[in-house]
Amino acid sequence: MSVQELLVGLERAVEAGEHRVWAVRCAHALGLGGIAVSLRWGAELVWFSDEISARLLDAQFTLGQGPGMTADFSEVPCQVTDLDAEAEAAERWPQFADEARAMGVRAVFVWPVRTGTARFGTLTGYRSTPGPLTERQAADGLRVADALTGRLLAWRPGDEISPDGTGRAGEVDLHWAEVHQATGVLSYRLGVSLEEALVRLRARAYASGLPLTEAAREILRELPS
Numbered sequence: 001m002s003v004q005e006l007l008v009g010l011e012r013a014v015e016a017g018e019h020r021v022w023a024v025r026c027a028h029a030l031g032l033g034g035i036a037v038s039l040r041w042g043a044e045l046v047w048f049s050d051e052i053s054a055r056l057l058d059a060q061f062t063l064g065q066g067p068g069m070t071a072d073f074s075e076v077p078c079q080v081t082d083l084d085a086e087a088e089a090a091e092r093w094p095q096f097a098d099e100a101r102a103m104g105v106r107a108v109f110v111w112p113v114r115t116g117t118a119r120f121g122t123l124t125g126y127r128s129t130p131g132p133l134t135e136r137q138a139a140d141g142l143r144v145a146d147a148l149t150g151r152l153l154a155w156r157p158g159d160e161i162s163p164d165g166t167g168r169a170g171e172v173d174l175h176w177a178e179v180h181q182a183t184g185v186l187s188y189r190l191g192v193s194l195e196e197a198l199v200r201l202r203a204r205a206y207a208s209g210l211p212l213t214e215a216a217r218e219i220l221r222e223l224p225s
Helices: 003-008 010-015 019-029 051-061 089-093 094-102 136-153 177-190 196-210 212-221
Strands: 034-039 044-048 077-079 107-115 118-127 167-169 172-174
Touching: 003 019, 003 094, 003 118, 003 136, 003 196, 019 034, 019 044, 019 094, 019 196, 034 136, 034 212, 051 212, 089 094, 089 167, 107 136, 118 136, 136 212, 167 212, 177 212, 196 212
Parallel strands: none
Antiparallel strands: 034 044, 034 118, 077 107, 107 118, 167 172
16 A cells, blocks of 8 residues: 555544554555654654554653654654664664664654644654665655644543553543653652653663553552552
């Protein structure tokens, strides 16, 4: 299926709740192993095609480093074409580069999700083999990012929480709802700001080797029922 066909079918896929099916097909159309969309410089994961793409963004958020969090988009997309060979990647994001390689990721590509000059998120793709995107793939990825901008701007408030802690915001899942809940718990318990509480939660996850969401669940499980 072509990128154009996928974009035409985006609204239908959203209405049918087939976010992940659409994302998988979109990743393949772009020549990628997977894609994920995050908001607020990686602070909220809202859409992903597969577990590796989700873990890749989780690693960036936990470590506070990675191309999706620091790209200045002087070139679109930001391309990290070989995590094994690029000295810049190892120098700028040493822990992230190690984590990504451990997942089998060898190349990372990031497009801005933006309206005008205001950027409010990123579309991140990965490959298990090194190498740059073709000009067509780079351009198609930007078209996908622009289309997703429209969907994300259509958010409406929602308060549903699924059993696994995933929240809802209208048409998009909030996959890190528990992280934000645990951050609030730590902030209150320790008497620190939300920013410091999040840093401490990240440190706890990294030190224990747990995904950030699991570290958050541990804190929430400590609350009285």
